[in-house]
Every structure is written in structure tokens, then in C-alpha cells.
Amino acid sequence: MAEPDTVLTEPPVSVAVPVPAPAGPEPGPRRPDHVAIIMDGNGRWAAGRRLPRVAGHRAGAQAVRRCIRAAIENNVRWLTLYAFSSENWRRPADEVTDLTALLRHYLRSEIAELHREGVRVRVIGEHERFGPEIRAELEAAERLTAANTRLTLIVALSYGARAEILQAARRIVAAAQAGTVQPDALDEAGFARYLSTDGIPDPDLVIRTSGECRLSNFLLWQSAYAELVFLDVLWPDFEAHHLAGAIDVFTRRERRYGARPG
Ligand code: FPP
Numbered sequence: 001m002a003e004p005d006t007v008l009t010e011p012p013v014s015v016a017v018p019v020p021a022p023a024g025p026e027p028g029p030r031r032p033d034h035v036a037i038i039m040d041g042n043g044r045w046a047a048g049r050r051l052p053r054v055a056g057h058r059a060g061a062q063a064v065r066r067c068i069r070a071a072i073e074n075n076v077r078w079l080t081l082y083a084f085s086s087e088n089w090r091r092p093a094d095e096v097t098d099l100t101a102l103l104r105h106y107l108r109s110e111i112a113e114l115h116r117e118g119v120r121v122r123v124i125g126e127h128e129r130f131g132p133e134i135r136a137e138l139e140a141a142e143r144l145t146a147a148n149t150r151l152t153l154i155v156a157l158s159y160g161a162r163a164e165i166l167q168a169a170r171r172i173v174a175a176a177q178a179g180t181v182q183p184d185a186l187d188e189a190g191f192a193r194y195l196s197t198d199g200i201p202d203p204d205l206v207i208r209t210s211g212e213c214r215l216s217n218f219l220l221w222q223s224a225y226a227e228l229v230f231l232d233v234l235w236p237d238f239e240a241h242h243l244a245g246a247i248d249v250f251t252r253r254e255r256r257y258g259a260r261p262g
Pocket of ligand 1: 039
């Protein structure tokens with residue numbers, strides 16, 4: 001066993017002695033624990049190849065697989081994917097049918113593998129709108145993977161941030177009327193517990209592909225201090241290096257949370 005550097009033979013005197021920093025590698029720049037992605041550009045990818053839009057969504061599902069693998073390789077602990085927005089219901093019925101079929105196929109073919117990889121699956125959004133069958137499969141996926149800890153994959157399905165915040169406000173009003181919440185005592189952390197992301201840390205990094213620079217009703221409360229990175233790549237072309245590049249941009253940004261630079 002290693003000898004201590006100093007053996008005290010006298011009672012300690014109250015003199016401030018500088019404590020050397022613990023040995024070991026210098027801590028590197030902070031990396032994002034939670035990455036959230038607006039997967040955009042499936043339609044343009046298909047149009048550029050004169051293919052039907054569904055081909056773009058199918059290629060987008062392949063990119064989802066690559067992205068999850070890349071997130072694990074980059075030690076991302078939480079990955080949120082915007083798979084279907086509340087506004088996407090306004091798309092033509094055949095596209096909604098195609099996206100629903102793709103989601104069903106994805107759930108059946110991928111969940112066992114995600115479970116083997118140690119991925120926990122969580123769903124946010126009004127996913128019951130996809131019908132009882134998909135709802136049951138999503139809930140089964142959540143139950144099966146509930147104890148996994150390598151990566152939590154949050155799939156936003158029929159998700160809209162404004163609807164989520166409104167729903168939270170309604171629940172808080174009901175709780176206040178029932179006397180279980182004191183509105184004056186409610187703080188931001190208390191409010192966030194009523195959001196669908198309760199228990200999930202806020203995203204550090206939000207990525208949007210396809211060159212569009214908007215949040216499109218995605219995690220508006222949770223992204224208050226997120227770093228935003230807009231990538232000029234269509235989602236079906238998304239590769240591991242795009243995630244690594246966005247993380248690299250993140251590590252070079254200075255996050256001040258409204259404070260002045262140190
Ligand atoms: C945006 O592209 C993408 C979507 C509306 C759906 C996202 C779906 C996937 C990536 C595939 C399926 C995912 C899972 C989890 C199975 P867009 O159609 O708006 O593209 P555009 O802006 O070029 O028209």
C-alpha cells in the first residue's frame with residue numbers, strides 16, 4: 001500500500017495549506033448529455049431522386065438507426081428524436097398512413113435490438129392518436145426497456161410544445177383547485193414536473209437538419225438554454241460524423257445562461 005506523503009506527528013494547526021489538485025487528466029470541454037434532433041429533409045431527399053416521399057421517410061428510418069449508434073459511441077445519455085409533430089397530422093392522409101406504417105414496422109423490427117444494446121425507450125406526445133395497436137406497442141417498448149441505462153431514447157410522436165405546456169397549465173390549475181398545489185409556491189422546476197419530459201434533463205444541444213433554422217414547436221420550454229446547431233444535410237444523409245461535428249461545435253461554444261463571461 002502506498003505511504004501517505006505526510007504523516008502528522010503534531011496536532012493540526014489551523015493554517016490554510018493549499019491543497020494540490022488531484023492528479024489525473026485535465027477535464028476536457030463539457031460534452032452534451034442530452035441531444036435533441038429535428039429530423040428534417042426526408043421529402044426533399046426523395047424529391048431530389050424523383051422518388052415518392054415515403055422513400056425519403058424509409059431512408060430517414062435508416063438514418064435513425066445510424067444516429068442512435070453514433071449517440072452511444074459519443075457517450076450521449078439522452079437522445080430525443082422529433083419523429084412526428086402535432087402539425088404533421090395535417091399532411092395528406094396517404095403520407096400519414098405511410099409514416100404510421102413505418103413507425104409500426106420500426107417498432108417491430110428494432111425494439112429487441114435496442115433493448116440488447118441497453119437503450120431505454122420513452123415516448124412523449126399524444127401518441128394515443130396513432131390508435132390502440134401502436135399505443136400498446138409503444139407502451140410495451142417502454143416497459144421492456146425501462147431498466148436500461150446506456151442511452152435513453154425519447155421519441156416525440158404527435159408532439160407539440162405549445163400543447164404540452166398548455167396541458168401542464170391545465171393540470172396545475174386542476175391541482176390548485178384540488179388544493180394539492182399552491183400557485184404562489186410553484187417555481188420553474190415545479191412547473192417542469194407537469195411536462196411530459198418530467199425526469200428528463202433539458203437538452204444541451206438541439207440539432208436540426210436540412211438547413212432550416214427554426215424550432216417548429218419542439219421542446220420550447222426545455223430548450224431555453226440549449227445550444228442550437230443547424231446542419232446543411234438532409235436527414236436521410238445523416239451520418240455519425242454529422243453528430244460528432246455538431247458535438248464538436250457544442251464543445252467550442254461558451255454557455256453562460258445569461259451570466260457575464262468569467
Ligand atoms: C421531416 O421530413 C420528417 C418527418 C416529418 C418524419 C420523420 C420520420 C422519420 C425520420 C422516419 C421514421 C422515424 C421513425 C422513428 C420510425 P419532411 O417530410 O418534412 O421533409 P421535407 O421538409 O424535405 O419535405
